[in-house]
Amino acid sequence: MNSKSIHPLILRSLAAALLAGLLLVAWPAAWLAPVGRLAGAVTQRLYPSIDNLFVRPNGFRLEIAGDIRLGMILADGSALPALPGTWSKHGGQTLVVALVALVAWAMLPGGRRHWRTLPVVLGAAALAAAFVLSIEIQQTALQVLGHEWLPRQVFADAPANHAAFTQLQRAFGTTRWIQSFHDAGGRLFYGLLAGWIVLALPAAPPRGKN
């Protein structure tokens, strides 16, 4: 480590943190809106029991609405109706993933060619932030289901219900573990990986050569 290499690194990091921080604070919806849409798609792929998911930014907050559908049968033989849910979450953690990704990317030295990798970094950061948000949505939905809604229903003693309960328990355990990893720095670690994903990209061939 020498001062020649560390000073530009620190300067680039500070400049990126300042610029990205200002942009994200001034226009949070520019990041939260696409990440919200992506989170909806990720959630429906990872946990299809949440249907009609809609994520909309409102300042620094995210308004989330969706239906939870479980293939369970009530004691009277009728199907368990869909549970509509609405949540409101602060989008700060989603914005910080973008901030860390941009600072990590800016730390890497490079000239104009480095700028060409920015869309890849933003895409990776959006995917990471969407995954984080999706896990939070799933965790909230499963908590509401398990602690508030399902205990109030009377279910039939049917194999389909037992299978659905087992699946719910498994999903709850998995999302709880992932959430604890995210809370333990994993969320920002994804941002760091998104910023450094450019290191894993093949080098662009010099211009004018095949």
Place this chain on the structure above:
Amino acid sequence: MNARRPNGSPRIGRPGRMALALVLWLALFAGSTLLYNLTFHRTSPVLVRWLQVAPSAVLLEWTLPGVAVTRLPTALRIPGLEVQLLRGCDGMEAWLMLMSALLVFPFPWRRRLLGVLWGSLLVFGLNLLRIASLFHVALRRPDWFEIAHGVLWQSAMVIAVAAFILAWFRPAPETPARTGDAA
């Protein structure tokens, strides 16, 4: 840090090797975090009480002259304010992030060992500053505590770890252009 690949990235490793290193880094960090979470009840007397509470109390006594700082097993207390140090407040997550990076990235072993030493000093030093500064925030601007704790300091720790890792890569010597065909 001076040597660059044609696309401007530092010469840290070949892209394929770097992709593998990033995946391994994620796996190792996730695994070690899980282990840390599972064993925290056993490690907290050392990690929190002796490595964080005791030195942070010294920092607070220095920055709050004339105020009696009480050291509790997992908390710091002054008259009118008590700040609890919970799991994750010990800087271990940032430390594990750094240690797993030193393991998976292509460093010579001697440099890895030096990295463990200097990196540990950096992370635990920063964490003491974090605890002391958050105590002051809780004391003076309690409404800023959440953002300072959950956003600013968390990001600063991760960015500091990233800066350390990048700085730890020595500049690779420029390879002289070879003449003649490789085949």
